[in-house]
Amino acid sequence: MTATPSQPYTPQPFTPYVPPSQYVRPRLRKSTTADAGTRAAAGIRAGTAGAFRDMAILLLLPLPLLAATLPAAFAGGGTRRWFGGRGESQRAEAQAAKDAAAAAFYELDTAQRDLRISIETITAVDDSPAARRAVSDFESLGHRIDEASLQYITAVDAHDLDRDDLEASVAARARTELTRARDELGKVKKDLDRFSEGLGPLLDKAETQLARLAPAVERARQSLLAASNALDAVRGSGLKADDLAARLAVLGPELTKLNQGAGRHGVPETLQRAERVARDAEAVRAEAERLPERAAEIDRRLVSLRTRAQALTTRAGQVDPVLSELRRRFTAACWQDLQRVPEQAEENVRQAEAKLREAQQAREAQRWPDATSLLSTVRALLNATDEAVSAAGDRLQRLNAVAKDPQQEIERTRFAIRDAQRLAMAGRHTPDPRHARPLDDSVARLERAIATLEGRHPDYWHFLTETEAVRRAVARVVGQIRDERGAAGA
The missing domain is CATH 1.10.8 (Helicase, Ruva Protein; domain 3)
Structure with missing residues (x-):
């Protein structure tokens, strides 16, 4: 464009090319039919004012120079074109097409960003074939989005709709290219929407697991804290609870991994770890709270089983008179299997008393599992002795009854x-x-x-x-x- 005294030359700003993967959303400009009409009227007024100004200059020139200049002036000389009517209408339509394409571009970009968040949510939780296929399909759609975006940006860069000397044919071509770019953006947007609807089940599953993640981790932390507090309370009462302390110490590294987060260890693994830690810590807490009662129960069982062993020793001494009467009144087949009852009863009671001493030592050392196991052995020995001693008396009673009637x-x-x-x-x-x-x-x-x-x-x-x-x-x-x-x- 050549500068004239009436309109100085203004260089157009350079618009750099933006690749599809790095584009920035263009600012949407809203255009209406009224705006287009205003711009057209402004162009006509500017053209008319310029024409009258040029005419005034011609009238001030000398006649020889006026004769030489007047044909050129009326032949369209000068730097500004007379542009109005249909030309401004074409400009307005092209601008409207540009605004519509920009809106479509913005909608597609927003939908792609939202969908990318959904895909990242799914991949953070799900590694199934369906999830991997969804990621692959999203990448394919991303290539189509890049192509449509490139078509739009190219169309925008190719036409400066604000130029004063914009020709009607150029405006029409710009409108066509921008409309085509808008249609392609809209088509890709519809495909993106359909793809997003198909992600519903995968996204619901992923969001459900993510919703469980934070509460599960917090439950694990609270369970560990409760177990630690219960253990401190037990130790404060004079009980050592070394086995419970060792079990709680094992959960320390697991808590460290939970604090590192699901981003490092994955959502499914973190959920499983949180549930396991909460379960194990809860077991430690429950046993710690039950430990004083457990110690008291072991003390009661020691006293009870010791008393029972003494009573069975007395009862075992009464088996010999029963066997003597059986031998005297009935045939050998009626009492032969009871011959070793006194000896067996004495041996069982002796073993039970030895196990009771070991259980007492385990109780004093606070080896609760050992004490419990030894007391169970004592009980089994005394039960067997009780049955054998009772069998002799029951045998004599039943034989007396059948012999009588x-x-x-x-x-x-x-x-x-x-x-x-x-x-x-x-x-x-x-x-x-x-x-x-x-x-x-x-x-x-x-x-x-x-x-x-x-x-x-x-x-x-x-x-x-x-x-x-x-x-x-x-x-x-x-x-x-x-x-x-x-x-x-x-």
């Missing part, structure tokens, strides 16, 4: 058999062989047991064991019948 045991067994037979025949004309055969065998077995009572020295113990075995067999048949009928009814 065996008919009571016989009738008890026969009643069980008859009751089972009535159940087997209920609703049937003939019994099921699976039920009838065992019951018939039980009847025969009872008869054989009764026959053993004949003679000078009957084996009452064999008779009792046989009748018990018959009743157990009958009970099995009754249970089988009820189970089958219950299943059929269901």
Whole structure:
């Protein structure tokens, strides 16, 4: 453009090229039809004023110079074009297309930024094939966004719509290119929106885990603090609780990793670590709070089991008179298995007392698991001794009863058999062989047991064991019948 006295030359600012990956959102300029009309009217007024000014200058020139200059002036000479009407309308339409493209560019850029946050949220939590595929698809969309953005920026840089000498054809071309760029940006935006909608399940899952992360880590910290406080309170009462302190110390490095954050160790691993730390710390806290009661319970058990061992020592001494009477009144088969009861009882009591001393030492050293285990062993030894000592007295009592009146045991067994037979025949004309055969065998077995009572020295113990075995067999048949009928009814 050539400078003239009426309009000095103003250089146009240079607009550097911005790559698609580094572009900055352009400032949106809002344009309306009224604005376009205002600009067109301003152009016409500027052109008219210039024409009148040029005419005034011509009238002041001498006639020879006026004759030489006037044809050129009316032929369109000068640096400003007469531009109005349709030309300004084209400029306004091009500016409107530019503003619409800028708005589309801004919307696409905003959507891409929001979607990038969603993708980063998913990748921070999920490493599944679906998540990896979503990342790959987002990268592909990113290439399309770059291409559409480049098309828009190129169209903006190629046309200066504020030039005074903008031609109508150039404005029309600018409008076409900017409209095309806007359409492409809109198309990519729709594809981006569809892609974003498809991320719903993955994003919901990721956000759920992220929402759990902070509370889980805080619970772990609070659990560790509670465990530490409980341990301090226990130690303040005079209990050492060394095993609990060692378990709590193991959780220290885990707390360090939790403090380092999920950014370093990953969200899933951090969640698992937080839950594990909270669980283990809670266990330590509960045991620490229960420790004084546990110590008191161990003390009570020591006293109780020591008293019981002394009582069993006294009862074991009474087994010999019972065995003497069994030998005197009944056959060897009735008492032979009880011969070693006094010796076994004495040995069990001796072992129990030795374990009690060890348990006492463990209690004084505050080795709580050892003390508890030893007391369980003592209890098992005393239970076995109690059963053996009681068996001798029970044997004599049962043998005395059957020797006095065996008919009571016989009738008890026969009643069980008859009751089972009535159940087997209920609703049937003939019994099921699976039920009838065992019951018939039980009847025969009872008869054989009764026959053993004949003679000078009957084996009452064999008779009792046989009748018990018959009743157990009958009970099995009754249970089988009820189970089958219950299943059929269901």
